[in-house]
Amino acid sequence: MPHHIDPLHPWNIPLTEAAALQQELAARLVFDRPVGPIRWVAGVDGSYRRFCPDMWVAVVVWDAMTGETVEQVALTGRVPFPYVPGFLSFREGPLVLQAFERLQHWPDAVLFDGQGIAHPRGLGLASHLGLWLDLPSVGVAKSRLCGEAVDPLDEPGAWSPLELSGRTVGAVLRTRTRCRPLYVSPGHRIDLAGALDLVQQCLRGYRLPEPTRLAHHAVSAARRAAARTG
DNA sequence: GCGACAG
DNA sequence: ATCTTGTCGC
Numbered sequence: 001m002p003h004h005i006d007p008l009h010p011w012n013i014p015l016t017e018a019a020a021l022q023q024e025l026a027a028r029l030v031f032d033r034p035v036g037p038i039r040w041v042a043g044v045d046g047s048y049r050r051f052c053p054d055m056w057v058a059v060v061v062w063d064a065m066t067g068e069t070v071e072q073v074a075l076t077g078r079v080p081f082p083y084v085p086g087f088l089s090f091r092e093g094p095l096v097l098q099a100f101e102r103l104q105h106w107p108d109a110v111l112f113d114g115q116g117i118a119h120p121r122g123l124g125l126a127s128h129l130g131l132w133l134d135l136p137s138v139g140v141a142k143s144r145l146c147g148e149a150v151d152p153l154d155e156p157g158a159w160s161p162l163e164l165s166g167r168t169v170g171a172v173l174r175t176r177t178r179c180r181p182l183y184v185s186p187g188h189r190i191d192l193a194g195a196l197d198l199v200q201q202c203l204r205g206y207r208l209p210e211p212t213r214l215a216h217h218a219v220s221a222a223r224r225a226a227a228r229t230g
Numbered sequence: 231g232c233g234a235c236a237g
Numbered sequence: 238a239t240c241t242t243g244t245c246g247c
Binding site (some may be wrong): 045046047048055083084085086088091092112113114115117118124127139141142143144145146183 | 234235236237
């Protein structure tokens with residue numbers, strides 16, 4: 001576990017400062033292929049409730065070799081930041097990092113619900129948190145934040161480059177026929193080819209990769225259990 | 231000014 | 238993201 005995680009600072013700051021911080025941090029991103037094999041892949045998901053300043057977060061560590069869940073953590077807490085397009089990491093970051101602090105099994109890589117470098121200032125949720133966690137990370141968003149791309153063919157594995165101001169910042173990936181594609185972009189310590197490989201290795205017949213799907217189920221289950229218990 | 235806008 | 242039942246299609 002990296003020792004430099006501080007969930008309180010510098011997350012709760014004005015948007016102008018947050019934007020400046022994003023630009024600074026983006027310059028520190030690394031896009032090398034991960035050195036070792038990636039076996040344990042973490043998936044992260046969050047859940048909210050209308051008119052409620054709280055959120056639930058779940059992290060699931062999934063074994064790509066066996067297809068089994070290695071560990072899962074779910075917790076709830078107040079979000080310190082409203083949802084503002086382009087600043088999602090400042091909203092979900094603190095709670096997501098708290099969840100990672102509780103993990104007994106450190107993953108080899110992380111799949112986030114959101115963008116990596118396919119972001120106005122090059123630092124989406126996956127890039128920001130990947131940097132903090134010092135882990136290879138990938139942004140797997142269900143919709144577009146920025147950039148342009150042609151619609152990929154309706155065939156699993158088909159993808160088209162996501163371009164932003166002349167740069168390929170990600171890919172629009174069809175993971176399943178007749179399903180809307182996913183927006184995959186490198187977060188940190190991985191390149192686009194590696195990100196696409198990893199996501200596809202985690203697919204098991206559904207639109208979303210398993211770590212993400214399981215995290216979604218875990219957060220829903222945790223929320224329902226809490227509602228029943230009180 | 232207008233439209234777009236991860237979760 | 239969330240509020241929501243049934244329903245159409247593979």
